[in-house]
Amino acid sequence: MATPPTGRHPNPYRPGFNQTPLVFAGRTGILDAANEALEVAAFDGRTPRPLILVGPRGVGKTVTLGEIAQAAAEQHSWPTVHVEAKRSDLLGELSGKLRAAEQLFRGTTPDGPAHRTRITGAKVQASVLGVGGGIEVARDEGSPEPLATVLRRTMTAAVERDAGLLVTLDELQNATPAELHELGGVLQETVPENWPLVVAVAALPSLREKRGNRLPTYLERAEWHPLDALPGPDARTALTGPADRSGRPMTDEAADLLLAQSGGYPYAIQVAGHFAWRASHGSDAITAAHATAALPRITADLDQLFLSRWEDASGREQEYLTALATAELTVDEPNGGQVAEVLGRPVKAVSYLRDRLIKKGTVYRSGAGGLHFITPGMGAWVRRRDAD
Ligand SMILES: Nc1ncnc2c1ncn2[C@@H]1O[C@H](COP(=O)(O)OP(=O)(O)OP(=O)(O)O)[C@@H](O)[C@H]1O
Ligand SMILES: [Mg+2]
CATH class of the missing domain: 1.10.8 (Helicase, Ruva Protein; domain 3)
Incomplete structure (x- = not known):
C-alpha cells in the first residue's frame, strides 16, 4: 500500500450501501435479541427462531447483519455464511457456502484446483477457525445435493468442532416463492435437531407481501424486527x-x-x-x-x-407516486383508497399501479395497510418536484 501524505485525514463517513460505518449506533434491541439467540444455540442446545430484519432501503439492514456476524465471531468463535438473494439460485449459492463452511470445520479448506471447492466467488467469513477474514468459494461441478443433506453435514462438522454457525440471508424479498418454500422447509426440519445454528434474515418489507404465496411457517414464526430511522x-x-x-x-x-x-x-x-x-x-x-x-x-x-x-417509474406510476406524496400531507399512513381518492379514480382502477410500484421496490405496504415510500424522504422530494 502507498504511504499517505502526512496530514491527510481520510473521510470517516461511509455514504453508500453495504458500507460498515465507523461508528455503528443504536439497534440495541436487535443486537440483544441476536446475542440471546446465539447464547441459546451455543449454550442451551436449542435452535432459536430466526431473526428477520425488515425495513426500507438504507436503514442499515445489511450492516446490522454484519454486526451480528461480528458478535458470533467475537463471542462464540462462530463463522458466518452470508448469502444475498439475487435474481438467481439462492439455494445453490447457500449450499456451496455451507460446503465451504464444512471444510473449514473439518480443517480441510482446499487450496488447489485439484479440490472440489475452488476459492473464488462468494465469501464465507471465518474469523475463528484459523482462516482470517474470509474465503471465497466456487460451487463444485458435481451433481447438486439437496440443501438438507449439505446442511446436515456442515452442522455435524460444526458440532464435532464444538462450534456453531450463523447463516445470514440478505435481500430475501428477491427469493422466489419456491425457494422460500424449500428453504423454510429445510430449516424447519432442523429445529428438533437442536443444532448450534442461528439464522438471521434481512429483507425489504415486501417480504411480507408474498401474497397468494403465503410465507413458510418457519418464517412466519420468526422473530420480526422492523428497522426504521434511528431515534x-x-x-x-x-x-x-x-x-x-x-x-x-x-x-x-x-x-x-x-x-x-x-x-x-x-x-x-x-x-x-x-x-x-x-x-x-x-x-x-x-x-x-x-x-x-x-x-x-x-x-x-x-x-x-x-x-x-422516479425515473424507474412509468408516467402513470409517477402520477400514483405524486398522489401518495400528496395524501401523506393529510394522512399519516395513507392507504390505497386514500391515494385513489387524490387521483379521483376508483381504487380498483389504480390498484395495479400500487402493485407495480410495490414490486419495483419503490413503495411498500406496512402491516396496517398504509403505503410508504421505500426510500425515506422521497415523499417530500416528490412534493417539491410537483411544486416546481
Ligand atoms: N446503526 C447505524 N449506525 C451508523 N450508520 C449506519 C447504521 N446503519 C446503517 N448505517 C449506514 O447507512 C447506510 C446504509 O446501510 P445498509 O446498506 O446496511 O442499509 P440497508 O438497509 O441494507 O439498505 P438496502 O435495503 O438498500 O440494502 C450505510 O452507509 C451504513 O454505513
Ligand atoms: Mg442491504
Missing part, C-alpha cells in the same frame, strides 16, 4: 461519532443543522457527515458554517437517489 440520540451518535473519533469533532450546532436535513435515516446521516467533513477540510472542528456549506451537496446527493427511483 434522535442514536442518530446523533451515528453522525458525530466518526468525526469525534477522527479528531475533528462536530459542534452541537453543526449536528443540529445536519440532523434536521437527514432525519434519522442512516444512509442520509453518512452522506451528511461525508460532505460536512469535506467542507471542514483544514479545520480542527466541524462547525455550523461547514454544515451550512455542505447542505446543498447533501441535498443533491439524496435527490439523485430519489430521481433514480
Whole structure:
C-alpha cells in the first residue's frame, strides 16, 4: 500500500450501501435479541427462531447483519455464511457456502484446483477457525445435493468442532416463492435437531407481501424486527461519532443543522457527515458554517437517489407516486383508497399501479395497510418536484 501524505485525514463517513460505518449506533434491541439467540444455540442446545430484519432501503439492514456476524465471531468463535438473494439460485449459492463452511470445520479448506471447492466467488467469513477474514468459494461441478443433506453435514462438522454457525440471508424479498418454500422447509426440519445454528434474515418489507404465496411457517414464526430511522440520540451518535473519533469533532450546532436535513435515516446521516467533513477540510472542528456549506451537496446527493427511483417509474406510476406524496400531507399512513381518492379514480382502477410500484421496490405496504415510500424522504422530494 502507498504511504499517505502526512496530514491527510481520510473521510470517516461511509455514504453508500453495504458500507460498515465507523461508528455503528443504536439497534440495541436487535443486537440483544441476536446475542440471546446465539447464547441459546451455543449454550442451551436449542435452535432459536430466526431473526428477520425488515425495513426500507438504507436503514442499515445489511450492516446490522454484519454486526451480528461480528458478535458470533467475537463471542462464540462462530463463522458466518452470508448469502444475498439475487435474481438467481439462492439455494445453490447457500449450499456451496455451507460446503465451504464444512471444510473449514473439518480443517480441510482446499487450496488447489485439484479440490472440489475452488476459492473464488462468494465469501464465507471465518474469523475463528484459523482462516482470517474470509474465503471465497466456487460451487463444485458435481451433481447438486439437496440443501438438507449439505446442511446436515456442515452442522455435524460444526458440532464435532464444538462450534456453531450463523447463516445470514440478505435481500430475501428477491427469493422466489419456491425457494422460500424449500428453504423454510429445510430449516424447519432442523429445529428438533437442536443444532448450534442461528439464522438471521434481512429483507425489504415486501417480504411480507408474498401474497397468494403465503410465507413458510418457519418464517412466519420468526422473530420480526422492523428497522426504521434511528431515534434522535442514536442518530446523533451515528453522525458525530466518526468525526469525534477522527479528531475533528462536530459542534452541537453543526449536528443540529445536519440532523434536521437527514432525519434519522442512516444512509442520509453518512452522506451528511461525508460532505460536512469535506467542507471542514483544514479545520480542527466541524462547525455550523461547514454544515451550512455542505447542505446543498447533501441535498443533491439524496435527490439523485430519489430521481433514480422516479425515473424507474412509468408516467402513470409517477402520477400514483405524486398522489401518495400528496395524501401523506393529510394522512399519516395513507392507504390505497386514500391515494385513489387524490387521483379521483376508483381504487380498483389504480390498484395495479400500487402493485407495480410495490414490486419495483419503490413503495411498500406496512402491516396496517398504509403505503410508504421505500426510500425515506422521497415523499417530500416528490412534493417539491410537483411544486416546481
Ligand atoms: N446503526 C447505524 N449506525 C451508523 N450508520 C449506519 C447504521 N446503519 C446503517 N448505517 C449506514 O447507512 C447506510 C446504509 O446501510 P445498509 O446498506 O446496511 O442499509 P440497508 O438497509 O441494507 O439498505 P438496502 O435495503 O438498500 O440494502 C450505510 O452507509 C451504513 O454505513
Ligand atoms: Mg442491504
